[in-house]
Amino acid sequence: MKKELFIFILFIFLSFIFWGAISLGEEYVITLQVPVRIVLPEKDFAVEGDFPDKLEMRLKAPGWSLLKIKYFQENNFTIRIKEPINSFVYRTENITNDLLGFPSDVKIISIQPELISLSFNLASEKRIKIYPRLNYSLKEGFILASPVNLQPESITIRGSRKLLAKIDSLPTETVEVHQLSEPVAIETKIVDTLSNLLVYEKIPVKIYLDVQQVVDKDLEKVAVDLINVPKGKDVILLPSFVDLKLRGGINVLGNLQSDSTKVFIDFKKYSELSEEEIKPEFNLPYGVKVVDYFPKKFKLIIRK
Missing domain, CATH: 2.170.120.30 (RNA Polymerase Alpha Subunit; Chain A, domain 2)
Incomplete structure (x- = not known):
């Protein structure tokens, strides 16, 4: 009886494998968000204006290839600027599988937006504060005995002067800790916003909470x-x-x-x-x- 049950389970398991292999061999259409990365030739220049930080792509390919793209490789599209000019326009219809690292059997159906427009200006630097996005709670009978401490408390950013004039601080990723009853140190990082407009060192940020008994x-x-x-x-x-x-x-x-x-x-x-x-x-x-x-x-x- 046990032998028959084992054979039955093995049969079901192999059936799923064969079914999955056949299914993944068929073609499917998916929508993929691909981050855009801008590389400038010199540190003296910065990107300005509004442009997409991601491309929305519709892809058609066998299931195996789509599985690899979606879960087993890092997808991004890099634009390398040889010389900053007043008005730079890139047509996304020129993007190929080779530029993205996609397998050859992947067909790019469409890309939005159709145009990426960039403008450039002289870069400047500014020292700004880091502020923590922090949700915490304490056990009864405990308090936060000193202000929340960050290391580092500030960071130097580089970008266009127009953009830097609008930025006084950058947030960390949201941290949640609850029912604290002792001092804690939490490592996080700055939220990666405006990645193509701002340049700063991607260093860890430590948040210290001095929790003490009342x-x-x-x-x-x-x-x-x-x-x-x-x-x-x-x-x-x-x-x-x-x-x-x-x-x-x-x-x-x-x-x-x-x-x-x-x-x-x-x-x-x-x-x-x-x-x-x-x-x-x-x-x-x-x-x-x-x-x-x-x-x-x-x-x-x-x-x-």
């Missing part, structure tokens, strides 16, 4: 500074110290001392006759917040 910490007798007191005015603040209850990342709070925590009251915000509650302000490290403070009431004594 803890509380008490600081006692933190000095309160009185700022923006007019010259010649004698003002006394009572009391001049405050106790703080802080919440933040475990490593940040572990290194935080009273003398590195700035608490102040801005005299400009309170008139001499004001009886409103005087509230201190806090200058704290990233991710640290004040849960509570004591005393709640402060008084300004102005000496005549």
Whole structure:
């Protein structure tokens, strides 16, 4: 019984192979997107204007050849510019299998667009920022204890002056990380947009997330500074110290001392006759917040 079952399964398997071989020998028509790559003779020039970054091709060929093109080879069409001229036009009807690396049995039915028009200008360089496209979430009881850090933070790009004037930054590819409970470093890269218009070094970008456990910490007798007191005015603040209850990342709070925590009251915000509650302000490290403070009431004594 087992032997008969094995023979039956083998028969079905071989049937599929023969059916696939026959099917792939037949001709099919597909639509293929082929990236366009522009190669300039000198770094002093840059491509300008609107032109397609991809060609849409309709191809007819045996299944085997189409399978190879679609899944087993890198497809792109390269235009090599010998001399930049004011108006360069390339007719896509001149594209052949040899230029694309296609097998000889592939027939190119149509290519869109029919014309590729290019213009050129002097190239310039500019240093711009990289910004992360980042979606993240943290486990309960954890925070991001410092700003998101990128290495490198900026990159030099080269292109036409007209284009560079419109670009201040480039994004990374979107990164998604969730339920984080420890620091992480993620490697990504800049989104390859405007590939024929911009030239820049294709280097990896590392994104660092300083994830820390949330803890509380008490600081006692933190000095309160009185700022923006007019010259010649004698003002006394009572009391001049405050106790703080802080919440933040475990490593940040572990290194935080009273003398590195700035608490102040801005005299400009309170008139001499004001009886409103005087509230201190806090200058704290990233991710640290004040849960509570004591005393709640402060008084300004102005000496005549």
